[in-house]
Amino acid sequence: xxxxxxxxxxxxEALAKNIVIVSLGLIINxxxxxLVVTFFSNPMFSRDSRYILYIHLVITDMLMIFISVxxxxxxxxxxxxxxxxCSVFIFLGTTTFMITPLNLAGMxxxxxxxxxxxxxxxxxxxxxxxxxxxxxxxxxxxVRFIADVIISLLTQPVSFFRSFIPxxxxxxxxxxxxxxxxxxxQVICMSFVWIILIYTYCRVLFTARKAxxxxxxxxxxxxxxxxxxxxxxxxxxxxxxxMFIISTPFFRLHQTKITFCIYLLTNILPRLLSPLxxxxxxxxxxxxxxxxxxxxFVIVKIMPS
Numbered sequence: 466x467x468x469x470x471x472x473x474x475x476x477x478e479a480l481a482k483n484i485v486i487v488s489l490g491l492i493i494n495x496x497x498x499x500l501v502v503t504f505f506s507n508p509m510f511s512r513d514s515r516y517i518l519y520i521h522l523v524i525t526d527m528l529m530i531f532i533s534v535x536x537x538x539x540x541x542x543x544x545x546x547x548x549x550x551c552s553v554f555i556f557l558g559t560t561t562f563m564i565t566p567l568n569l570a571g572m573x574x575x576x577x578x579x580x581x582x583x584x585x586x587x588x589x590x591x592x593x594x595x596x597x598x599x600x601x602x603x604x605x606x607x608v609r610f611i612a613d614v615i616i617s618l619l620t621q622p623v624s625f626f627r628s629f630i631p632x633x634x635x636x637x638x639x640x641x642x643x644x645x646x647x648x649x650x651q652v653i654c655m656s657f658v659w660i661i662l663i664y665t666y667c668r669v670l671f672t673a674r675k676a677x678x679x680x681x682x683x684x685x686x687x688x689x690x691x692x693x694x695x696x697x698x699x700x701x702x703x704x705x706x707x708m709f710i711i712s713t714p715f716f717r718l719h720q721t722k723i724t725f726c727i728y729l730l731t732n733i734l735p736r737l738l739s740p741l742x743x744x745x746x747x748x749x750x751x752x753x754x755x756x757x758x759x760x761x762f763v764i765v766k767i768m769p770s
Contacts, residue, residue, distance in 0.1 A: 474721050479541050482725050486733070490534035493737050497527045500744055503754045510750075514590040515575055519744070521599050522568045526736045529561040533732055536632055544631055551632035552614065560606035567602050569696045691742050698735035 474482070500523050503510075510516040532554050539546060546554075579586045617625070708731075712723050744750050 474541075478721075483538055483541060485729075486534055486537050489729075489733050489737070490530050493530050493733070494527050496737075496741070497523045497530075499754065499758055500750075501527075503750065503757055506757060507753050510753075512592060514592060514595040515572070515579070516750070517592060517595045518568060518572045518575060518599075522565065522572070523744075525561040525564050525568065528557055529565070530733070530736050532558040532561070537728075539632065545629040546632040548626045548628055548630055551630060552626075554632060556607065556610050559610055560603065563606040563609075564602045566696055567605065568599075571598055571602070573696075691746070695735075695738070695742055698738060701731040701735065704731075 501520060504516060504520040504523075505511075510520070536554055536558065575590050578589055582589070708727050709724065712727075713720060716723050744754075
């Protein structure tokens with residue numbers, strides 16, 4: 466800790482990284498934007514808790530991608546950001562980052578009720594309760610940030626919020642985050658969450674197999690397994706600091722490349738796969754999507770008189 470070595474990207478490498486990140490961000494948000502337009506184009510989707518949770522997942526992913534890509538570009542274009550503006554970015558980024566796995570868990574529970582308790586599904590999974598659940602997700606996601614803001618207001622002068630600082634969220638740049646904050650209690654908590662998730666998905670899987678007929682059992686199991694895959698991809702983001710700590714001793718001269726690859730793997734690619742895995746398998750959603758975003762050619766045949 467007596468000396469610190471900063472490894473700076475070359476111009477060509479920095480340009481290539483930014484082009485890749487911005488291009489992927491635009492592609493993902495364009496695809497997600499098509500899904501959002503499809504959802505709001507048909508009132509049928511807004512009356513079904515399944516589609517409400519799905520489109521909420523898509524919107525939070527869009528916000529997270531936008532904030533994440535913006536902050537990534539700012540680290541090269543303008544490393545110092547106003548504290549107040551950085552706070553807004555961090556709030557939206559960290560909150561949507563935490564909401565995604567919880568939203569996927571809610572979607573899995575909704576499918577469990579639909580498959581195993583079909584007679585009670587319409588009473589339990591109402592749109593009103595779904596919106597209450599979404600509000601609860603935002604409260605849970607924002608608690609940590611609100612606590613940090615309150616502590617900052619009590620300990621920092623007002624001039625601090627007009628100053629400029631590096632805006633590096635922990636989930637975006639593990640190499641520039643405070644890795645000492647990763648305490649043993651957080652590791653234990655993360656392990657406990659993983660155990661609960663694995664146990665829940667196994668119970669859902671076996672219960673669904675017993676509750677539905679053989680014809681729909683395979684589809685139900687595949688749906689639940691895909692939820693597990695989605696959740697696994699999103700949960701990779703929580704172990705980003707550990708991945709960096711493990712890889713750094715072996716690739717000390719390529720720290721920026723390792724950071725870029727980890728960021729791409731844990732934050733960008735899951736947001737590309739997550740909406741597509743769930744949306745393309747839904748026949749109603751795909752049918753409505755095709756009606757709005759496919760070109761229909763009309764062939765006119767002229768018959769001789």
